Amino acid sequence: MNNILKNSQSWSIDIVLAVVLFMGAFFLFYGLLSGDQEVKVENLRDDASIVIKQVSTEGVPVNIIDKQQINLSRMNELKNLSYGELRRMLRIEGDFCIYLEDEKGYLIILNNSYTGIGSGNINLSKIPCNETFKP
Numbered sequence: 001m002n003n004i005l006k007n008s009q010s011w012s013i014d015i016v017l018a019v020v021l022f023m024g025a026f027f028l029f030y031g032l033l034s035g036d037q038e039v040k041v042e043n044l045r046d047d048a049s050i051v052i053k054q055v056s057t058e059g060v061p062v063n064i065i066d067k068q069q070i071n072l073s074r075m076n077e078l079k080n081l082s083y084g085e086l087r088r089m090l091r092i093e094g095d096f097c098i099y100l101e102d103e104k105g106y107l108i109i110l111n112n113s114y115t116g117i118g119s120g121n122i123n124l125s126k127i128p129c130n131e132t133f134k135p
Contacts, residue, residue: 047092054090055098062089070100075110079117083130086117095119097129109133 055064064074078086078098090096099116100108107115107125113133120128 044094047094047096050092051090051096051098062086064098072111075117079110079114083119095121097122097124099124099129 054060054062057063058065062078064071064078066074075098081089087096095118097116097118099118100110102108109115115124115127115131116122116129118129120130122129
């Protein structure tokens with residue numbers, strides 16, 4: 001009888017050890033995955049800063065601001081470029097969308113025909129960024 005108790009104790013220790021190892025592996029992977037999210041967020045912020053600087057700097061091919069006002073004809077020119085070409089001009093790796101909001105945070109429809117310039121993978125109010133409306 002004493003022999004049976006010894007075997008059951010070692011079996012429960014094996015289970016406890018397995019659970020501890022499983023939990024340790026879970027937290028290790030969770031820590032690694034959550035660390036990547038912070039890097040992705042930082043990369044997105046960097047890309048956003050690059051886009052903002054590019055579109056607001058005079059003398060840059062993708063500049064859309066002229067004397068502190070939006071140049072709609074320049075926005076239309078950028079809209080007519082392919083996404084790949086515009087992305088190369090901006091020198092960024094991630095997806096992007098250039099759009100305008102009013103002072104209340106509402107999306108502005110440009111030329112009564114489109115919401116933004118950029119990737120169709122990005123949605124603005126459930127509408128793809130590069131979608132063109134037909135009047």
